[in-house]
Every structure is written in C-alpha cells, then in structure tokens.
Amino acid sequence: MSISYWLDHSTNESEKNFDVVVVGGGIAGTSAAFWLKQEDPDCKVAIIEKSEIAGGASGRNAGFVTCGSVEHFNRLVERWGEETAYAIWNFSEVNLELLKKHIIPGSNDLEFDDKGTFSLASTDVEFHELQETASLMEKRGINVEVVQGDQIRKRLGAEGFIGGIKYLSDASVHPLRLTKRIAQLSGAQVFERTEAMRIEEGPDGTRSVLTNRGRFNASVVVLALNGYLPSLDPYFADKVFPTRGQILATEPVERFMEGPCYAHFVLDYFRQLKDGRVLIGGFRQLEKETEVGYSDHTTDKIQVALGEFLEKHFPILKGKKITHRWAGVMGFSVDGQPFVGAKADDQQIFFLGGFTAHGLGLAFNTGKCLVDLMYDRSIPQFLSAKRF
Numbered sequence: 001m002s003i004s005y006w007l008d009h010s011t012n013e014s015e016k017n018f019d020v021v022v023v024g025g026g027i028a029g030t031s032a033a034f035w036l037k038q039e040d041p042d043c044k045v046a047i048i049e050k051s052e053i054a055g056g057a058s059g060r061n062a063g064f065v066t067c068g069s070v071e072h073f074n075r076l077v078e079r080w081g082e083e084t085a086y087a088i089w090n091f092s093e094v095n096l097e098l099l100k101k102h103i104i105p106g107s108n109d110l111e112f113d114d115k116g117t118f119s120l121a122s123t124d125v126e127f128h129e130l131q132e133t134a135s136l137m138e139k140r141g142i143n144v145e146v147v148q149g150d151q152i153r154k155r156l157g158a159e160g161f162i163g164g165i166k167y168l169s170d171a172s173v174h175p176l177r178l179t180k181r182i183a184q185l186s187g188a189q190v191f192e193r194t195e196a197m198r199i200e201e202g203p204d205g206t207r208s209v210l211t212n213r214g215r216f217n218a219s220v221v222v223l224a225l226n227g228y229l230p231s232l233d234p235y236f237a238d239k240v241f242p243t244r245g246q247i248l249a250t251e252p253v254e255r256f257m258e259g260p261c262y263a264h265f266v267l268d269y270f271r272q273l274k275d276g277r278v279l280i281g282g283f284r285q286l287e288k289e290t291e292v293g294y295s296d297h298t299t300d301k302i303q304v305a306l307g308e309f310l311e312k313h314f315p316i317l318k319g320k321k322i323t324h325r326w327a328g329v330m331g332f333s334v335d336g337q338p339f340v341g342a343k344a345d346d347q348q349i350f351f352l353g354g355f356t357a358h359g360l361g362l363a364f365n366t367g368k369c370l371v372d373l374m375y376d377r378s379i380p381q382f383l384s385a386k387r388f
Contacts, residue, residue, distance in 0.1 A: 014214030025049025026058035029224030031367030060328030227331030252276030341385030
C-alpha cells in the first residue's frame with residue numbers, strides 16, 4: 001500500500017520507539033505481548049490494531065476453548081501419526097491450563113465454563129469416527145465420554161443425532177472480554193485505530209512499521225494478523241488463507257443445553273450463552289469459494305442454512321427470533337495447524353498465525369512458543385513455519 005504525504009508522519013512527533021511492535025490486537029497478538037512482558041517486564045511493547053482490541057475474529061467467534069484441531073482426532077492421527085497427534089492435543093491442553101493459571105483468575109465477567117464440549121454425529125459414518133476417536137484418546141488417558149442419541153436429547157435438547165462424544169476438559173468463554181483481559185494483563189501499550197501499511201528499515205538497524213498514525217520503530221516486529229497476514233505481506237500468501245465464518249444468535253430461551261457442541265465433522269457448531277441465547281455458526285461448506293477472502297458480511301444462503309439447522313434439531317427454538325447475524329475472517333493454514341517463525345529474509349520480523357478456527361484453543365500457548373523462538377529456545381516441530 002502506498003502512503004501519501006498527508007499520511008507520512010515519519011518526521012513529526014508521532015514517531016514512536018519501542019523494543020517490540022506487535023501488529024494485530026486479537027488473541028494472537030495480545031498473547032504474544034503477554035508472554036513478551038512475562039519474559040522481560042522491562043521490554044517496551046506496543047500492540048497496534050487497525051480497529052480495536054478483538055475487533056476481528058477474536059471478537060466475532062463462538063467462544064469455544066477446545067482441545068485438538070479442526071478435524072476429529074482419528075483423522076489427526078492418520079495425518080500426523082499417533083505421537084505427533086497426541087503432542088498437538090497436549091499442546092492445546094496446555095493452552096487451556098495456561099489461560100486458567102494466568103488469565104481467568106481475578107475476573108468474574110469472562111463467562112468461563114470448563115465443563116466440556118460435545119462432537120455430535122448425525123450419520124453412522126461420523127459416529128464410527130467419533131467412537132474411534134474416543135478409543136484412541138482413552139488409550140492415552142484423555143477424558144472423553146461416548147453419548148447416544150437418547151442422552152443427546154436429554155442433555156442437549158437436540159434431535160436428529162445418533163451419537164457423539166463429550167470432551168470433558170474443554171471450555172467456553174466470552175471471547176472479546178478474554179482477549180481484552182489478556183491485553184490489559186500484558187502491560188503492553190495499545191494503539192487502536194492504527195493500521196499497519198508496510199514495514200521498512202528504520203533508524204539504527206531497527207524496523208519501522210508505517211501506519212495511518214505515524215511510524216512505530218522497534219528492534220523486533222511481530223506480525224499477529226492470522227488470516228490478514230497476506231494482506232500486509234505476500235510472503236504469507238501460500239501459508240494462510242482468509243476464511244469467513246458466519247454466525248447467528250437467537251433471543252434468550254430457558255436453559256436446556258449442557259454444553260457447546262460441534263456437528264458435521266466440526267464444520268458446524270452451537271452453544272447456549274449465559275443469558276439463554278443460542279448461537280450457531282458454520283456451513284461454510286455450502287459456499288466454499290465465496291467464503292474465502294476478507295469480507296465479513298453475511299450471506300443469505302448460509303444464514304438461511306443456520307436458521308434451518310436450529311429449527312430442525314432444536315424443537316425449543318421453533319419460532320424464536322434471530323437477534324444477531326455476523327461474520328468474521330479466520331486464518332486457515334495449509335495443513336490445519338498454527339505456525340510461528342521468523343522471516344527468512346529478515347530475522348527481525350517474527351510471526352504467528354494459521355489457527356484454523358481454533359484460535360482460542362491454541363493462540364495463548366502459541367504466543368508463548370513464539371517468545372521461546374525469539375529467545376532461541378526450542379519449540380514443537382509441528383508448530384515451526386519451517387515445515388512449509
């Protein structure tokens with residue numbers, strides 16, 4: 001992106017100097033900033049965000065803090081092998097434990113609930129995969145429970161599912177409040193409405209992030225834009241793909257759902273919120289081509305499908321009003337796993353992203369691993385961007 005004379009504040013008082021500038025104020029950027037300050041409390045860290053903290057996917061998702069990845073665990077084993085698959089699962093378990101240790105305590109408005117989530121099957125084929133998943137997990141001591149159709153009706157108020165499994169350690173949260181709390185606890189200086197336009201060499205060997213509000217100079221820049229990484233740097237064009245997720249929410253109803261749920265091979269998801277509203281998202285498989293890109297507008301086809309799903313599976317929701325419809329842009333990596341690294345042509349620019357619809361379940365620990373990488377400590381091989 002070009003910068004006009006009017007936008008170039010490089011020679012006036014709006015030039016700012018930091019040790020590290022984090023570009024992106026979502027769950028990834030705030031997590032990276034948090035761990036940077038944990039590593040060195042004297043480190044001068046800035047977070048710059050083009051809208052507001054959690055203004056992107058971090059404040060638009062469904063609030064699932066789930067273990068694992070975007071696919072059923074048996075498929076993770078098939079793709080990566082048992083040892084790596086279990087390492088990926090353990091990584092996400094550690095993510096949740098770190099949140100519970102460092103972020104959740106001391107706040108009573110996060111709506112945090114760690115009583116588990118469900119994956120439900122409406123076909124014998126998917127239920128077989130879920131049973132296989134449960135068997136693989138139980139072999140390693142992971143807490144899961146197999147549920148049948150009648151239990152699903154009683155515990156979730158849902159019709160049309162023949163079985164599923166409950167992941168007993170999963171959680172849910174108010175995603176926007178969680179991200180803002182991480183930003184607050186990080187101690188970083190936050191600059192909202194500040195859009196990064198490009199990065200160039202700065203004074204004395206630093207890097208300079210040019211924004212609509214001036215230059216931000218730092219020894220190190222961290223790019224934490226997830227799905228928006230390619231919009232700032234074409235280096236990421238073949239590593240992460242912006243993918244839209246659409247959601248709707250109903251008016252409040254009496255509580256009937258035991259916990260958040262996934263369905264249709266993790267493509268669709270729903271939960272009941274604290275105030276009784278039911279939220280459902282997904283169905284991007286209906287318009288795969290149009291759901292790739294940076295638009296966060298909703299579409300009629302997917303919104304209709306979301307509403308029909310609720311009417312079909314939840315008798316209690318028939319005739320209830322839809323109060324909210326929205327969308328957000330996620331970042332899907334090539335292989336479904338997040339990545340961290342430093343640019344090969346500029347070792348002062350680090351990055352993390354590719355959370356593939358599981359940012360809340362992965363980003364806090366990924367931010368910690370990014371700081372490990374910055375301080376020359378080892379990180380899990382499955383997380384390294386060198387795999388691309």
